[in-house]
Amino acid sequence: MKRAQIIAPIVVLLLAVAAFNLPGQAVTRFKLAVSSVFVPFFSLNNAAQRTLPRAVDALTPRAELIRQNAKLRDENDQLRIAAWQSADALRENARLRAQLAWQQRTAWQVKPARVISRDPANWWRTVQIDLGSRDGVRTNAPVLTPEGLVGRVTAVGLTRSQIVLLGDPNCRVAAVVENERRDTGILMNASPLDADLVELNFLARNADVKPGQAVSTSGLGEVFPKGIPVGTVVDARPVEFGLYTQVRVKLAANLGGLEEVWVLFR
Amino acid sequence: MGFVPVNGFTLVLVLAAAFAAVLAQSAFDLTRWLCGAQLNLLPALMVYAALTCELPVLVAVALFGGLLFDSLSANPLGTMTVALFLPAWVIYLQRGLILRELTFARLVLGLAATGATPVIAMLILLSAREELVLGWFSLWQWAVLTLLGGLLTPLLMTALDATRNALSYQRVAENSFRSDRQIRRGRN
Numbered sequence: 446m447k448r449a450q451i452i453a454p455i456v457v458l459l460l461a462v463a464a465f466n467l468p469g470q471a472v473t474r475f476k477l478a479v480s481s482v483f484v485p486f487f488s489l490n491n492a493a494q495r496t497l498p499r500a501v502d503a504l505t506p507r508a509e510l511i512r513q514n515a516k517l518r519d520e521n522d523q524l525r526i527a528a529w530q531s532a533d534a535l536r537e538n539a540r541l542r543a544q545l546a547w548q549q550r551t552a553w554q555v556k557p558a559r560v561i562s563r564d565p566a567n568w569w570r571t572v573q574i575d576l577g578s579r580d581g582v583r584t585n586a587p588v589l590t591p592e593g594l595v596g597r598v599t600a601v602g603l604t605r606s607q608i609v610l611l612g613d614p615n616c617r618v619a620a621v622v623e624n625e626r627r628d629t630g631i632l633m634n635a636s637p638l639d640a641d642l643v644e645l646n647f648l649a650r651n652a653d654v655k656p657g658q659a660v661s662t663s664g665l666g667e668v669f670p671k672g673i674p675v676g677t678v679v680d681a682r683p684v685e686f687g688l689y690t691q692v693r694v695k696l697a698a699n700l701g702g703l704e705e706v707w708v709l710f711r
Numbered sequence: 712m713g714f715v716p717v718n719g720f721t722l723v724l725v726l727a728a729a730f731a732a733v734l735a736q737s738a739f740d741l742t743r744w745l746c747g748a749q750l751n752l753l754p755a756l757m758v759y760a761a762l763t764c765e766l767p768v769l770v771a772v773a774l775f776g777g778l779l780f781d782s783l784s785a786n787p788l789g790t791m792t793v794a795l796f797l798p799a800w801v802i803y804l805q806r807g808l809i810l811r812e813l814t815f816a817r818l819v820l821g822l823a824a825t826g827a828t829p830v831i832a833m834l835i836l837l838s839a840r841e842e843l844v845l846g847w848f849s850l851w852q853w854a855v856l857t858l859l860g861g862l863l864t865p866l867l868m869t870a871l872d873a874t875r876n877a878l879s880y881q882r883v884a885e886n887s888f889r890s891d892r893q894i895r896r897g898r899n
Contacts, residue, residue, distance in 0.1 A: 450804060453766050457773060457796045461789030465839070472788050479782040483734055490738045562783055565736035567749050567852045568833060568843040569785040599785075609785070614842030635844065701744070 477602030480562075480573070484605070487561040553670055555707040556580060558588075561605070570596075570613035570640070570700070576708055577604040585668050587709040593674040593697030594618065594662060595706055606708075610700050611635070611675070612643045619665035620645055620675050622692070628652040629663050630692065632675065641696045642679065648690040654681040660694050670709065720879055722768055725760050728871060729776035732756060737783045742859065748852035753780060753791070754824040755864040757799035759871055762811045762820070769799055786832070787839060794832035798824040814865045821864020826857035 467475070542548075558574040576582045578601050586598040588608050596616050600607040609616040612635025622628045622645075630648040635641075645660060658678045664671025676696040684691040732752035742750040753776045760772045777792030784791075802809070802820060810816050830853075836843055 446804070449766055453770050454796065454800055457770060457792060460774065461777075461793045464789035464792070465787050467788060476782040476788065479778060482730075483737070483779075483783065486734050487738060562737040563740055563743075563749075564784045565733060565749060565751070565780055566784045566786060566832070567829070567849070567856070568836070568845060570844055571785045573783070607785070613785075613844060615785070634842075 473600040474602075477600060477605060477607075481602070481605070483562065491559060491561065552711075554710045556582075556710060558606075558706050558708055560703045560706060570610040570616075570635070571599070572608050572610065572703060573605050574608055574706060574708070575605060577602045577606055579603050581710055582606045582708055583710075587669045587673065588706050589673055589709065590698045590703070590706055592699070593676060594669065595698050595700065595703065597668060598708065608706070610640075610703075611696060611698075612640060612700070618669055618675070619663045620660050620694075621663040622648070622652070622654050622678060623659040623661060624653055624655070626653050628654060628690075629665070630690075632660075632694065640700045641676075641698075643676075643694050643696060645678075645692040645694050646684075646689070648681075648692060650683060650687055650689055652681070652690045652692075654678055654690065654692050656680055660692075721764055721875065722771060724871065724875060724878075725756065725764065725768060725772050726775050728756055728867075729753060729772055730779065733776065733779040733783065736780075742855070746855045746859075747848065748855040748859075750859050750863075751825065751828065751856060752860070752863065752867065753777075753795055754798065754828040755821050755860055755867045757795050757828075758802060758817070758820045758824045758864055759868045761799040761802040762806050762809065762868075763872075766803065769803055770796070773799065786836070787841070790832050790835050791828075793835060794828045797831055798827040817865040817868050818861055822857055822861030825860025825864070826853070829853060829856060 464472075556576060558576040560572045561575050562573045564571040574588075582598055582601050584598055584601055588595045588597060594611060596608045596610040596613070598606050599609045599615070611618065611632060614634050616632075618632040620630060620632050622630075628648045630645040630652075633644050633646050635643040648654065656678050660675045660678060662669040662671060662673040662675060674697050676694045679693040679695050681690050681692045683689070736749060736751060740749060742748060756776065757769070757772060760769045764772075773792050773796035777789070777795050780786070780791040781788050802824065809820070833843065833845075
C-alpha cells in the first residue's frame with residue numbers, strides 16, 4: 446500500500462474528529478453559513494412549485510371565484526365577531542388578573558414562514574425555514590400551523606432557521622390530555638413508520654385516557670405556551686411494568702407535507 | 712475510460728454533482744413520499760470517484776459532499792465525511808481488480824457503498840450518544856435506500872462519463888504507422 450493511501454484516511458478522520466469537537470455555537474454558524482449556498486436554488490424551487498397552483502388559479506372559472514369569494518366573506522364576518530368576543534374576554538381576563546395581582550401573560554405574536562428544505566438524512570426530523578435572526582427569530586421559539594404544534598427552532602441564522610419537528614428525540618414537549626383529570630406527560634419519539642404518530646410518555650399509571658381525546662401543550666417548561674393543540678389520543682398502554690402509561694398521539698399538523706408554518710414570538 | 716489524473720475539470724464535475732445530489736435530497740422528497748425513505752446519491756458518486764479519479768479527488772468529494780450534507784442536516788459536522796469516505800476508500804484500494812465498465816460491477820459496488828454509508832453514519836452518531844429516530848421501519852428505509860442507490864449508481868456513472876467525454880479533450884487515437892520505420896523499396 447502506498448503512503449498516500451494510508452495518509453488520506455488519516456487526514457479525513459482527523460478533519461472529521463476536529464469538526465466533531467467544534468463548539469456548538471461555532472458549528473451552528475458554520476453549518477448555516479455553508480448551507481446558505483443552497484438558498485438561491487431553494488428559492489428557485491419554491492418559485493417553480495408555486496407556478497403550477499398559480500396556473501390552475503388562472504384557469505378557475507369566474508363563477509367559481511365569485512362563489513368562493515362569497516363563502517370567504519361569510520367566514521370573515523364570523524371570524525370578526527369571534528375576534529370581538531375574544532378581545533372582550535382578553536380584556537376581562539387582564540382586568541381580573543390585575544385585581545388578583547396575578548402576573549400578566551406575555552402576548553405572543555406570529556410570523557409566517559416558508560419551509561425551504563428538509564433534512565436529507567432519514568434519522569432526523571428537521572426542516573429549514575426562510576426566517577432568521579433578522580426577522581426576530583430566537584432559539585426555542587415554538588413553530589406551528591393552523592392545525593397544531595409542529596416543533597421548535599433549534600438553530601438561527603441571519604435569514605434562515607432550523608426547526609426540529611415533533612417526534613424527533615431532540616424535541617420534547619410537555620403536554621396535557623384534555624380530560625377531566627388533565628393527565629400530563631411528555632411528547633417524545635415517533636415511529637419512523639408514521640411521521641404523524643408520536644408517543645406521549647410518563648402519564649400516571651391510573652391516567653384516564655381514551656382514544657379521541659385532545660392533547661395540547663401544558664405550558665410546563667415555558668418553551669411552548671399553554672393550550673396549543675397537538676393532536677388526539679390513538680391508544681394507551683401501561684409500560685415499564687405498569688409504572689406509567691404511554692399514549693400514542695396522532696398529530697394534528699401534517700408534518701410530512703409542511704410547506705408554510707408560523708413562528709411564535711414573545 | 713481508465714483512471715483519470717487529477718485535473719480541474721474532473722474535480723469541478725464531481726464536486727458539482729455532489730452539490731446537485733445534496734440539493735436534490737433536501738429540496739425534493741419524492742422517494743420519501745413514495746417509499747418512506749430519502750434517497751442518498753452521494754455514495755454512488757463516491758463509487759464513481761473511487762473508480763475513476765485519484766485519491767485527492769476522492770478526499771475532496773468526501774469532504775465537500777459530507778460537509779454540505781451535514782450542513783443541511785442535524786448531523787454533527789464530519790459524520791457524513793467519514794461515512795462517505797470509508798467505503799469509497801476500500802473500493803479505491805481494490806479498483807485494479809474491479810471491472811468497472813461492467814454494469815453489474817457498478818450495481819454491486821453501488822449497493823455496497825449505499826448500504827454501508829448510513830450504517831457507518833449511524834454507528835458514529837450512536838457512539839456520540841445522539842438520539843436518533845430509529846425503529847423497525849428504519850430497516851425498510853435502509854433497504855429502499857440501498858436498492859435505489861445501487862440501481863442509480865450505473866446510471867449516474869454512465870451520465871458522468873458521458874458528460875466528461877463531451878466536455879473534455881478527446882483522446883487522440885494512436886497509430887502504429889511511423890514513416891521513418893518504413894522499408895523503402897525501389898532501385899535507389
